[in-house]
Amino acid sequence: MATEHIVKSFDQELDLLKRTIAQMGGLAERQLESAIHSVMRRDSGLASRVVQADSQLDEYENEIDNDAIRMLALRQPLAQDLREIVSALKIASDLERIGDYAANVAKRAIALAQVPVVRPVHTIPRMGRLVQEIIKEVLDAYADRDLDRALAAWSQDEEVDDLYTSLFRETLTYMMEDPRNITPCTHLLFIAKNIERMGDHATNVAETIHFLIEGKPLIEPRPKGDSSSFAVVTPDTVDDQED
Amino acid sequence: MSMTSEIASEPSVSPPPQAESEARAKMTSRGVEVHYGAKRALHGIDVDILQHEVLALIGPSGCGKSTFLRCLNRMNDTIEGCKVTGEMTLDGGNIYDKALDVVQLRARVGMVFQKPNPFPKSIYDNIAYGPRIHGLAGGKEELDGIVQSSLERAGLWEEVKDRLSEPGTGLSGGQQQRLCIARAVAVSPEVILMDEPCSALDPIATAHIEELIDELRVNYTIVIVTHNMQQAARVSQKTAFFHLGDLVEHKETQEIFTNPQDERTQGYITGRYG
Numbered sequence: 001m002a003t004e005h006i007v008k009s010f011d012q013e014l015d016l017l018k019r020t021i022a023q024m025g026g027l028a029e030r031q032l033e034s035a036i037h038s039v040m041r042r043d044s045g046l047a048s049r050v051v052q053a054d055s056q057l058d059e060y061e062n063e064i065d066n067d068a069i070r071m072l073a074l075r076q077p078l079a080q081d082l083r084e085i086v087s088a089l090k091i092a093s094d095l096e097r098i099g100d101y102a103a104n105v106a107k108r109a110i111a112l113a114q115v116p117v118v119r120p121v122h123t124i125p126r127m128g129r130l131v132q133e134i135i136k137e138v139l140d141a142y143a144d145r146d147l148d149r150a151l152a153a154w155s156q157d158e159e160v161d162d163l164y165t166s167l168f169r170e171t172l173t174y175m176m177e178d179p180r181n182i183t184p185c186t187h188l189l190f191i192a193k194n195i196e197r198m199g200d201h202a203t204n205v206a207e208t209i210h211f212l213i214e215g216k217p218l219i220e221p222r223p224k225g226d227s228s229s230f231a232v233v234t235p236d237t238v239d240d241q242e243d
Numbered sequence: 244m245s246m247t248s249e250i251a252s253e254p255s256v257s258p259p260p261q262a263e264s265e266a267r268a269k270m271t272s273r274g275v276e277v278h279y280g281a282k283r284a285l286h287g288i289d290v291d292i293l294q295h296e297v298l299a300l301i302g303p304s305g306c307g308k309s310t311f312l313r314c315l316n317r318m319n320d321t322i323e324g325c326k327v328t329g330e331m332t333l334d335g336g337n338i339y340d341k342a343l344d345v346v347q348l349r350a351r352v353g354m355v356f357q358k359p360n361p362f363p364k365s366i367y368d369n370i371a372y373g374p375r376i377h378g379l380a381g382g383k384e385e386l387d388g389i390v391q392s393s394l395e396r397a398g399l400w401e402e403v404k405d406r407l408s409e410p411g412t413g414l415s416g417g418q419q420q421r422l423c424i425a426r427a428v429a430v431s432p433e434v435i436l437m438d439e440p441c442s443a444l445d446p447i448a449t450a451h452i453e454e455l456i457d458e459l460r461v462n463y464t465i466v467i468v469t470h471n472m473q474q475a476a477r478v479s480q481k482t483a484f485f486h487l488g489d490l491v492e493h494k495e496t497q498e499i500f501t502n503p504q505d506e507r508t509q510g511y512i513t514g515r516y517g
Contacts, residue, residue: 003515004515005513005514005515006514006515007514010514076472076473077513078472078476078500078501078512078513079500079501079502079503079508079509079512079513080509080513081513082500082501083501083502214502215501215502216502
């Protein structure tokens with residue numbers, strides 16, 4: 001089938017939409033990377049730059065929203081074109097949320113830099129790398145229209161959830177051991193939660209790609225590894241772990 | 244009239260056991276082919292038209308959608324050299340049966356055309372004409388009632404009730420089209436065929452007609468040919484896409500417009516080179 005529209009400017013607009021998503025995604029990925037660095041290197045300067053750069057992601061989202069709404073109004077798209085534009089709106093919104101979480105991680109990095117290091121911090125770069133990988137994979141899958149790749153990334157998120165659950169238990173243990181750990185551990189916990197949420201938004205993008213390509217929603221339930229909502233750590237279990 | 248119907252009017256045997264979905268089929272088409280002289284315009288069309296549903300026929304010019312529409316009330320009979328084969332039924336009865344009264348068929352299967360074509364008569368007589376010739380009204384009072392209720396169903400009554408004796412041709416385009424719909428409704432049809440009913444109307448008049456189609460669906464079965472994709476998406480429950488005389492895809496309207504399966508459908512509705 002011919003893939004070009006009779007109206008050429010429509011193709012140009014769709015191309016621009018795809019390119020803007022790619023640029024926005026690249027920025028969101030870099031924001032996450034820098035935010036993690038700022039935590040690990042206790043670099044408040046870098047953290048501040050991440051916080052400031054978040055407005056760029058908001059601008060990208062506005063740009064995509066405006067373009068998409070204009071195309072919906074002027075082109076009255078159907079079928080693949082309609083899915084293309086609706087997907088762009090949804091993905092832009094997910095990327096914007098990922099950016100917000102990156103900025104929040106960076107803010108906490110500033111706070112964390114002012115208190116002593118706690119050990120569970122070492123799980124953070126692992127979680128960060130994993131989520132960054134998932135984001136990169138879904139963005140590539142979006143650019144290449146590669147459903148298999150999107151689904152592979154989608155199922156990887158379970159690992160992020162597992163890491164989060166174990167970090168949750170670990171930080172609780174540290175807090176119980178020494179109340180002075182509570183401040184850094186709480187920040188750490190929120191940082192980990194933010195990263196875990198970024199992973200969730202990345203899986204949303206993968207689900208949107210499924211809709212974009214297949215024309216129907218992904219109905220299979222995503223494997224969920226985050227059981228921290230049910231996790232209980234008591235002083236007894238702390239003792240057990242130390243034995 | 245040189246039209247020859249090759250559909251044999253076989254003695255009716257007991258109807259074949261019908262599936263659940265077929266139970267509601269108001270009209271059916273099986274292997275319907277149409278030739279204009281040597282040219283084959285339709286290649287074996289199989290469609291069920293369900294009761295109280297709007298079926299939209301879409302496709303590029305010359306794809307056969309209007310030809311198919313005109314088969315449904317034997318309007319093609321009037322075209323020289325046109326030959327219809329296959330089986331087409333209304334409520335299970337063969338509409339190409341030689342014993343069938345075509346005038347009666349067209350009262351049951353009414354039609355509204357692209358260009359509003361009111362008779363050069365008063366608004367009242369435009370509506371009263373059909374019921375008069377079909378002997379549907381017992382007297383003046385009953386006829387008045389039919390005229391009023393038909394105009395009401397077409398959403399035109401309030402606008403014309405004080406000038407029923409004025410010529411129908413003096414109305415605006417949108418009003419004329421609603422007058423034609425009222426005229427079709429006046430003979431109590433079961434199916435209404437519409438061939439691009441809004442293509443000559445402005446957006447407001449179009450919205451009136453679309454609203455009307457939705458209301459009429461409660462009592463009638465409607466088949467509409469339209470070039471306006473958004474209109475097909477708005478007014479119909481099922482959509483059939485025709486291409487070069489073939490019925491390419493026929494399913495739920497929402498499916499056709501969000502996730503068409505055939506590349507030709509996709510290419511047509513998204514405006515790509517096919």
